[in-house]
Amino acid sequence: MPNHHGVKTLETTTGTRPSASASTAVIGIVGTAPAATSDDLPLNTPRLFTDIYAAIAAAGATGTLANALRAIADQVNPTVVVVRVTEGANPGATNINVIGDITTEGQKTGAKALLSAKSQLGVTPKIIGAPGFGAQEVTAALAVIAKQLDGFVYAPAIGENIAEAKTYRAGFAQRELMLLWPEFSDFSGSAVARAMGLRALIDQEVGWHKTLSNYPVQGVTGLSKGVHFDIAGVSTDASELNDSEITALIRDGGYRFWGNRTCSDEPLFAFETAVRSGAAVREIIRESLRWAIDKPLTKWLIKDIVDTGNAALRGLVSQGYLIGAKMWYDPAKNAASALAGGKLIIDYDYTPCAPLESLTINQRITSEYYSDIPAIS
Structure with a gap:
């Protein structure tokens, strides 16, 4: 290998990736x-x-x-x-x-x-x-x-x-x-x-x-x-x-x-x-993590995947699309033999927005507001 005399820059591609969006209106x-x-x-x-x-x-x-x-x-x-x-x-x-x-x-x-x-x-x-x-x-x-x-x-x-x-x-x-x-x-x-x-x-x-x-x-x-x-x-x-x-x-x-x-x-x-939230979230998570496929499977890749997924989910929550959501890595679901075979399992959950389908308003009749009438001289 030849000697290098000077400054060499190596580009790294670790960390959180931008999240994708879902094309739901087609x-x-x-x-x-x-x-x-x-x-x-x-x-x-x-x-x-x-x-x-x-x-x-x-x-x-x-x-x-x-x-x-x-x-x-x-x-x-x-x-x-x-x-x-x-x-x-x-x-x-x-x-x-x-x-x-x-x-x-x-x-x-x-x-x-x-x-x-x-x-x-x-x-x-x-x-x-x-x-x-x-x-x-x-x-x-x-x-x-x-x-x-x-x-x-x-x-x-x-x-x-x-x-x-x-x-x-x-x-x-x-x-x-x-x-x-x-x-x-x-x-x-x-x-x-x-x-x-x-x-x-x-x-x-x-x-x-x-x-x-x-x-x-x-x-x-x-x-x-x-x-x-x-x-x-x-x-x-x-x-x-x-x-x-x-x-x-x-x-x-x-x-x-x-x-x-x-x-x-x-x-x-x-x-x-x-139903539609589930479909949209699936698409967003899949597309947001497309970059990870075929990368070397290391602990740093797992961290980047989880961080990227959570960033996408946090964005959906902050925009009001979801009530809450999170992604995590569970070691119990990922045996060393499975990881060595290129297989990784990541979990996430989410809570979709329910429509306000039934609104109950309690109405009461009261005489207490007569007490607000001032004395008449």
């Missing part, structure tokens, strides 16, 4: 657009639009995508991944096209094409829906895809009345799913499309820790069914729907979604915010 939508061309909107292919009005132009005037994209645009101009499918000979055949499949050549079709968005487009859809398609098999398939994408699905609770909607709701137990009832009066699929757009808007303006509920919906002129609502929430249609984990559509100072609940059979994920 919409993934599936539908039909017979007037679209294969150049503008190829079939069964995820197509990225950063301007929703370009997506509206590409979809043309017919099919389910045209109205759905306009309804989303009424709320926000988000990043959208669009998958166009063909109309079948009957509704059942179209549903099959919407659900999609994996061909013998490995090509994903229909909603399954959303799974290819990351590799083909560099984005992952997180707000998933197929406005205008509410069959149980379609909704169930979308929920499976949402789970794979760490996303969330909005879908209709099918039924001509509340009792039928509740029966339909009983067929689901997925945490990644919120059901809506009834429908807005303009077109079939309007509620789902507007929920998707509103979700993206809230993510951008407030954050993923705020639920869809009690936020004004734009571009709506009526409901398909009358829904009795009272802010007191006693014996109303809206409260009956909410009791069955169905989000109600109401008119109260404008049109709004009223409900915070998912279809989860796990109480910890009963709230929409719990």
Whole structure:
């Protein structure tokens, strides 16, 4: 080794790394657009639009995508991944096209094409829906895809009345799913499309820790069914729907979604915010620690990982996205043989923000304020 005469500088890369952010407002939508061309909107292919009005132009005037994209645009101009499918000979055949499949050549079709968005487009859809398609098999398939994408699905609770909607709701137990009832009066699929757009808007303006509920919906002129609502929430249609984990559509100072609940059979994920917070935190932690993969596994690397993770979690807490969170290394879970084999286990926990779903105000009548009246001479 030659002698070195002078000053040599070695760059070190230890310490806490900057935290990543979560891209939660990307919409993934599936539908039909017979007037679209294969150049503008190829079939069964995820197509990225950063301007929703370009997506509206590409979809043309017919099919389910045209109205759905306009309804989303009424709320926000988000990043959208669009998958166009063909109309079948009957509704059942179209549903099959919407659900999609994996061909013998490995090509994903229909909603399954959303799974290819990351590799083909560099984005992952997180707000998933197929406005205008509410069959149980379609909704169930979308929920499976949402789970794979760490996303969330909005879908209709099918039924001509509340009792039928509740029966339909009983067929689901997925945490990644919120059901809506009834429908807005303009077109079939309007509620789902507007929920998707509103979700993206809230993510951008407030954050993923705020639920869809009690936020004004734009571009709506009526409901398909009358829904009795009272802010007191006693014996109303809206409260009956909410009791069955169905989000109600109401008119109260404008049109709004009223409900915070998912279809989860796990109480910890009963709230929409719990599910979406979990997905967002997972993405942030994964991306914040990507740099550590394949680094030499030393105690200093473990410390840097924990410090970086805790810095990311503290940031989320200080910004109000989480109530609390922490990351730690547990030696009991990391045997020397496992560490020597390149395997490391790190733990973290978090507390998501629960929505203020029920507010009780105690009212009392009293005569004590008469004592404040001054004597009259």
